[in-house]
Amino acid sequence: SEEPVQQEKEAAGSGGGGTQREHPFIVTEPGEVARGKKNGLDYLFHLYEQCRDFLIQVQNISKERGEKCPTKVTNQVFRYAKKAGASYINKPKMRHYVHCYALHCLDEEVSNTLRRAFKERGENVGTWRQACYKPLVAIAALQGWDIDAIFNTHPRLSIWYVPTKLRQLCHAERSNASASTSSAAAGPIVGPSF
Amino acid sequence: SEEPVQQEKEAAGSGGGGTQREHPFIVTEPGEVARGKKNGLDYLFHLYEQCRDFLIQVQNISKERGEKCPTKVTNQVFRYAKKAGASYINKPKMRHYVHCYALHCLDEEVSNTLRRAFKERGENVGTWRQACYKPLVAIAALQGWDIDAIFNTHPRLSIWYVPTKLRQLCHAERSNASASTSSAAAGPIVGPSF
DNA sequence: AGAAGGACCAGTGGTCCGTA
DNA sequence: AGAAGGACCAGTGGTCCGTA
Numbered sequence: 001s002e003e004p005v006q007q008e009k010e011a012a013g014s015g016g017g018g019t020q021r022e023h024p025f026i027v028t029e030p031g032e033v034a035r036g037k038k039n040g041l042d043y044l045f046h047l048y049e050q051c052r053d054f055l056i057q058v059q060n061i062s063k064e065r066g067e068k069c070p071t072k073v074t075n076q077v078f079r080y081a082k083k084a085g086a087s088y089i090n091k092p093k094m095r096h097y098v099h100c101y102a103l104h105c106l107d108e109e110v111s112n113t114l115r116r117a118f119k120e121r122g123e124n125v126g127t128w129r130q131a132c133y134k135p136l137v138a139i140a141a142l143q144g145w146d147i148d149a150i151f152n153t154h155p156r157l158s159i160w161y162v163p164t165k166l167r168q169l170c171h172a173e174r175s176n177a178s179a180s181t182s183s184a185a186a187g188p189i190v191g192p193s194f
Numbered sequence: 195s196e197e198p199v200q201q202e203k204e205a206a207g208s209g210g211g212g213t214q215r216e217h218p219f220i221v222t223e224p225g226e227v228a229r230g231k232k233n234g235l236d237y238l239f240h241l242y243e244q245c246r247d248f249l250i251q252v253q254n255i256s257k258e259r260g261e262k263c264p265t266k267v268t269n270q271v272f273r274y275a276k277k278a279g280a281s282y283i284n285k286p287k288m289r290h291y292v293h294c295y296a297l298h299c300l301d302e303e304v305s306n307t308l309r310r311a312f313k314e315r316g317e318n319v320g321t322w323r324q325a326c327y328k329p330l331v332a333i334a335a336l337q338g339w340d341i342d343a344i345f346n347t348h349p350r351l352s353i354w355y356v357p358t359k360l361r362q363l364c365h366a367e368r369s370n371a372s373a374s375t376s377s378a379a380a381g382p383i384v385g386p387s388f
Numbered sequence: 389a390g391a392a393g394g395a396c397c398a399g400t401g402g403t404c405c406g407t408a
Numbered sequence: 409a410g411a412a413g414g415a416c417c418a419g420t421g422g423t424c425c426g427t428a
Contacts, residue, residue: 001266015401020408021411021412021413022412022413023412024410024411024412025411025412044404054425065365065367066361066362066364066365066368067361068356068361069342074400074401075399075400075401076399077402091326091401091402091403091410091413091420092396092403092404092412092413092414093411093412093413095401095402096403096412097401097414098410123413124409125410125411126410126411132428148263161401161402162262164402166404167260167262168260170260171258171259171260214428215390215391215393215427215428216393217392218391218392219391219392262405268420268421269419269421270418270419270420284392284393284394285421285423286392286393286394286422286423286424287391287393289421289422289423290391290392290393290423295412297397318389318390318391319390319391320390332391339397355421355422358422358423383390391428392427392428393419393424393425393426393427394419394424394425394426394427395420395424395425396422396423396424396425397422397423397424398420398421398422398427399418399419399420399421399422399427400416400418400419400420400421401417401418401419402416403413403417404414404415404417405413405414405415405416405417405423406413406414406415406424407411407412407413407414407424408411408412
């Protein structure tokens with residue numbers, strides 16, 4: 001079968017009962033390591049890179065066998081990661097923060113500035129996460145609102161599904177923009193087919 | 195909701211009981227119309243073009259609404275086609291003959307020659323269908339065995355999933371070819387990762 | 389017999405909500 | 409309260425096999 005390799009971190013559980021959950025994330029500056037029972041944002045983004053490595057391994061195995069080859073991080077990849085010992089990687093978590101990683105990929109400057117600002121204000125991770133949407137929508141606005149093209153064009157982002165909420169925000173904002181402009185200048189807005 | 199339009203053919207059922215099945219296909223030459231209660235291969239290929247039209251309509255609706263946009267002929271497209279009145283289009287049929295359509299797209303000359311030969315011999319559709327695999331595998335051989343790339347590169351073929359059996363045949367043939375060559379000349383064969 | 393297609397099924401994308 | 413992730417669910421890709 002698939003024979004996962006690679007392993008970077010124990011599944012925790014030193015002596016107590018069952019396997020422990022991962023420590024929660026806190027807002028950290030770039031380069032800052034979280035102290036105490038916390039994980040920082042560099043670590044969060046590192047998990048996305050690890051998933052990419054696992055996908056590449058799954059792709060190589062698929063090609064070897066002449067099987068259908070995934071282009072995205074699918075359930076199969078998450079399963080593979082788990083078998084490879086990366087039990088700290090799971091689908092709900094990775095999907096939850098995809099847009100944060102997207103901002104990090106697309107404009108590291110803006111991403112870093114946001115992190116510093118939210119750390120300084122002592123905001124929690126959920127608040128920072130929410131704040132990541134806005135600059136992404138602004139980026140989409142500059143690129144004709146095509147968030148799918150933005151993801152698919154970027155080498156590290158193209159393997160992630162566009163989060164539903166980000167897509168909805170882009171769509172809503174595009175409608176607003178085009179309503180106030182009342183012209184077709186905002187990009188390739190497709191008119192009603194019927 | 196989706197408001198299908200387009201409609202080309204009645205769902206049959208002139209007076210009798212329930213809706214009739216489509217007439218079975220027979221091997222016809224290019225340009226030849228099937229006589230009697232039969233359908234010809236030009237009609238078969240036309241169904242693939244119709245599916246493409248339905249996909250484009252579904253894509254336009256998705257874009258309009260800012261929803262996820264299918265790149266392939268999915269269940270959603272088959273559902274849309276049915277609602278649009280094209281009840282003669284269904285998934286099992288379209289999947290069954292995809293590789294025949296692929297040959298028609300990739301090398302119409304070879305496809306036409308095959309049709310004439312099998313018609314002359316009086317072969318049935320199933321036999322012709324089976325015979326379509328071989329020239330496709332030959333085409334794949336010339337292009338480094340990457341059948342996915344061959345499909346995705348072609349504008350009309352890229353919307354169809356590569357049939358499992360075609361993929362398997364290409365893989366098996368690649369292994370044979372590379373075994374007898376015992377070199378890496380046959381294309382990008384990925385070695386074992388472990 | 390040969391062929392069309394309803395209907396099923398394992399595994400997917402998506403994310404809620406019981407848990408810690 | 410805030411957050412991590414097991415587990416569920418509607419709809420998918422894939423195709424078998426009861427039907428005509």
